[in-house]
Amino acid sequence: MVTGGKMTKALHVCRHLAAAGWRVVLVETHKYWHVGSRFSSSVASFHTVPVPEDHPEAYVQALxxxxxxxxxxMFIPVSSPIASLYDALAGEALAAQAQAQGRQCRSWSLPAATTALLDHKGSFSAHAAALELLVPQHHxxxxxxxxxxxxxxKALGAGRRFVLKSIAYDSVHRADLMLLPCSAxxxxxxxxxxxxxITQQCPWILQEYIQGREYSCYSLAHLxxxxxxxxxxxxxxxxxYKYEGHPAIHQWVEAFVQRTNAxxxxxxxxxxxxxxxxLYCIECNPRTSSVITEFHxxxxxxxxxxxxxxxxxxxNPLPHSCPIYWWWNExxxxxxxxxxxxxTFxxxxxxxxxxxxTPADPWPFIALHYLQVPALLVGNMLRGNPWKKVDLCIGKVAELYGD
Known part of the structure; x- marks a missing residue:
């Protein structure tokens, strides 16, 4: 069972598993009943479920x-940022249910407590620093x-600048790049x-602003x-997305995985x-990354x-694997x-x-562009909800109050 059906990365997971002989069940929330991936030849069955942040118990029960x-x-959660913790809780419940029924269900989510710790930018940075791994200064x-x-x-330190970020995922304000210190x-x-x-319930983080080249990675860890x-x-x-094979990133992640027994x-x-x-690690997202598409x-x-x-x-991805792009974005x-x-184009x-x-599985591409995205845009217009952009990689519209 694979969640996150609206996103390209979920489609790739489905294709990998189906090619290896697995029967794949794809899941998304009710809002995304029209996802293109449901039409993939790699998907044997498609289901919609309640929104986890609105109905957490109903979401787990549905799964x-x-x-x-x-x-x-086997449960492979391809979580949206908001859903990571709910999928971790679901993974634990699925494993317990399977054990009670005399079978096994492997969950590829981290434990719920670990997910919560890593998903919080502040607690992750403190945790990584305690493991003697390099992270930026933060408040x-x-x-x-x-x-x-x-x-x-002068608490921020002479000559240092800090970027202000919401700790909770915010698809709208994540691009603000508000730098401090600044004028009052x-x-x-x-x-x-x-x-x-900015409240106790909705904290933000000041993270040291470091100029340089940015990287992301996806890692699968076992014991x-x-x-x-x-x-x-x-x-x-x-x-x-293009595979880099950066040795220092591999070393940092390998050390983290070993020291946490992840x-x-x-x-x-x-x-x-x-x-x-x-090399500074900015944050950890305890879920699947779109970098997984490099294994295509x-x-x-x-x-x-x-x-x-x-x-x-x-x-690792194949050394000469072709880079990934999204046609209509280009x-x-x-x-x-x-x-x-x-x-460049x-x-x-x-x-x-x-x-x-892919020529062998064209329907997800057609449905993404001519059903999934148009339906999301129409829904936003009918609700009068402001939106910022269409992201074809994650198959959604970056909208105010969105997921």
Missing amino acids: LGIAAAEGVT VVTSPQQLQQLNSE AKLAAYLARPDIS GRLVAHADTAAALSNLN SGQLCFDFIESAKDGR DSSQLAAAFASPADVHQTI VARLAASPWWYAP LSVIGAGVDGVF
Whole structure:
């Protein structure tokens, strides 16, 4: 059973497993009944369930019912940021249900307590630092007054700048790049915005701003061993993936997995400092990353999920694997800057492959662009809900109050 059916990464997981002979059940929330991936030849059965953050108990019960009806023996949550903890709780419930019924159900979620710790940018940074792994300096902020005080004092350190981020995933404000220290007037104007809320229940984080090259990675861990791993150069909104094979990233993640005896899926974001070349881990997302699409032409990933104990050497994407792009995203870039982007467009299309389309399984590509995205846009217009962009990689519209 695979969750997160709206996202390209879930489709890739389905295709890997189906190619290895698994019967795949795909799940999404009711809002996304129209996802393109439900039409994939790799998907044997598709179900919709309640929204986990609104109805957590009903969500877990729905997954338990699907698992019992479909005879699920492996659970691979491809979680949205909000759903990570709920999928971790569901994974524990699924394993318990299977044991009570005299069968097994492997969950590829981290334990719920670990998921909560790693998903919080502040507690993750403190945890990684305690493991003697390099992370930026940080301050957790729980009120506007605390933030204003930090901004006015020397607590941030001479010559250092810090970026302000919401600890909870925020698809709208994650691109604000509000830097401190700044003038009191500028900070007051930012905090006065009606859509900015910093409270004990909704904390934010000040994280040291480091200039350099950004990276993301996806890792599959089993009992403290790194079973599969891929990385890519990254940006705030990443719609191009190419395997880098950065050795320092591999070493950092391998050390983290070993020192925590981790089992599950992990995604880390890094910055390699332009000043001194040191690699800093910015955050951990305890869930599947779209970096998994780099395994698109590998035949080994399904075995890593199914029999991790039999994997004796970390599985990486193929060395000369084609980069991933999303066709209509590239067309939109070309339309916005036809003369400037044309050479890049030809290079990207010539060297890469679309993240969704394959000749053997074309329907997800067609349905994504002509059913899934149009239905989401129409829904937003009918509700009058502001939205910022369409993200074809994760198959959703970045909207206010969205997931």
